[in-house]
Amino acid sequence: MFFDTAKIYVKGGDGGNGCVAFRREKYVPEGGPAGGDGGRGGNVILKVDPGLRTLVDFRYQRHYKAGRGQHGMGKNMHGRQGEDLILRVPPGTLVRDAATGEVIADLVYPGQEVVVARGGRGGRGNARFASAVNRAPRMAEKGEPGEERWLELELKLLADVGLVGFPNAGKSTLIARVSAARPKIADYPFTTLVPNLGVVRVDEGRSFVMADIPGLIEGAHAGAGLGHQFLRHTERTRLLVHVLDIAGSEGRDPLKDFEIINRELALYDPALAIRPMVVAANKMDLPGATENLDRLREALGDRYEIFPISALNGEGTTPLIYRLAELLDRLPAPEPVVEERVRVTRVEEPRFTVSRQNGVFVVEGREIERHVAMTDLENEEAVERLQRVISRMGLEDALREAGIREGDTVRIGKFEFTYIE
Incomplete structure (x- = not known):
């Protein structure tokens, strides 16, 4: 699961x-x-x-x-x-x-x-x-x-290559063909509901990790079709493979599909719009694929490398895999991630603050709360020491300035006290 x-x-x-x-x-x-x-x-x-x-x-x-x-x-x-x-x-x-x-x-x-x-x-x-x-x-x-x-x-899955595209474009079939991954494959949309990882072995000692990202749809950047859950797994990939149903087997236009998915990637994260991408024109074994491939090359051939493949029978997958390996060798390694990614500049905090909430004087502050929590309130000597600490910190004067009167309730951390002059 x-x-x-x-x-x-x-x-x-x-x-x-x-x-x-x-x-x-x-x-x-x-x-x-x-x-x-x-x-x-x-x-x-x-x-x-x-x-x-x-x-x-x-x-x-x-x-x-x-x-x-x-x-x-x-x-x-x-x-x-x-x-x-x-x-x-x-x-x-x-x-x-x-x-x-x-x-x-x-x-x-x-x-x-x-x-x-x-x-x-x-x-x-x-x-x-x-x-x-x-x-x-x-x-x-x-x-x-x-x-x-x-x-x-x-x-956010760590992978070298991420497969993106519309549901039922053949992403799961492709990763199953080129790696040992065995995702669920069926002839209906949204068969894949979770990302799958597979190790693609190119040569002896040469391999890369491929991620099958579940199918995206229009509006994915805004969460449509679980878009946010799927798109987060594209963020760490170094190279994207856009898998297209080049045969338009479900009545869709491959060129329009390409534009929609790329727009969704850019809207989700502008960095994805400039991420290196290769186009895999899948389902070349179906009628109408050759005509659509010509249209695709005419429209995108000068901007993207296009590989006609059939993930079902393996046709064209070998050149694609070797080309992906070559591109990964040229791409810079992922930037090292600093363990503490967000470092908050420490601002000098007051030793305590006093506020009034529903008639109760609330005292907040890490130092004073620690003193109270570590005091044995059943021990008279310990309570006297706490009283001296409170006095030296100036808390009594601050409570008087806030308008406290005898009998009022003071809350410090998880403890409540009755104020007595």
Whole structure:
């Protein structure tokens, strides 16, 4: 089953909690704090597996979470780091943040990987908080929650040559003739509903990858006939082969078909309009093909190379394949894809912002939200430390300027507090 899009939820592992512990040994009557730190949570990683050709696995499981870090222990023993979760994707997978649309990575090369959700850091044990003022702290941090987000995965097949044309023009028959691919072939339109890949072997040690793109129709650039799903797979090809039903066996004019498909390619992506193209005049074994071939050569012969073929019996396919191999040798190799295709310039963000929503004062900011999430709110000493942090950050003054009054509700991250002067 072929799937070329998927939407998944990923979450890095939460960090382990820090530990509150003290040395309790014979002859050490006043042992100091000895609570270890929690381990960091695991990351969620996408990795290219060249053996995959579809995103079907992500259609049956959508939620993925990396391992949590182990909690800290006594005797200053730190917790174990959480296990990374590696999700394998096929070459050509584009990864976007579903909320912002930002392109996170374009995964193309075998073994290429990218971290899409980082694990949270482990909380510090009470040994970390010992000082000259407080020599026996009874507080520790909770682990930081791991990053979480929804991702959109989009697969764009990697192929050297892409076959385009109207439905039932003979694309599937051609790829079945020249490669080991075995797509469904039948005498009705839209027989092929998913792209097919085939390796075409020219000579010993010389081959290229051909993609059979399902039939396009007029309006495909706007999504007609699943046009968007099909056209995306032409974007990475270096060379296009326009397969025409030169016999006009379904009552269509081959020249008009050629104009329609080329227009749809240009409307979808202007870069496709200048992509090198070869014309395969298929179905030469049918009546009327010779007359239409003469018309085609008269109209396009000075702009495109035209190869009369019969994909059904193999006539003319050998010259076509050798010519495609020659053209691919001359065409530049695909430009290397940078892992982080879109690099967002970091803007200096405020430490926090305060807004009012439905009577609730909402405080947002990565730093303040992390402080609250890692505080053990059941521990009085930890809450006092959080209060000092909030005061030093200037949050209390900002809330007063926003008009807060005693008894109002303040929301920070997933937590709500009642404001008391």
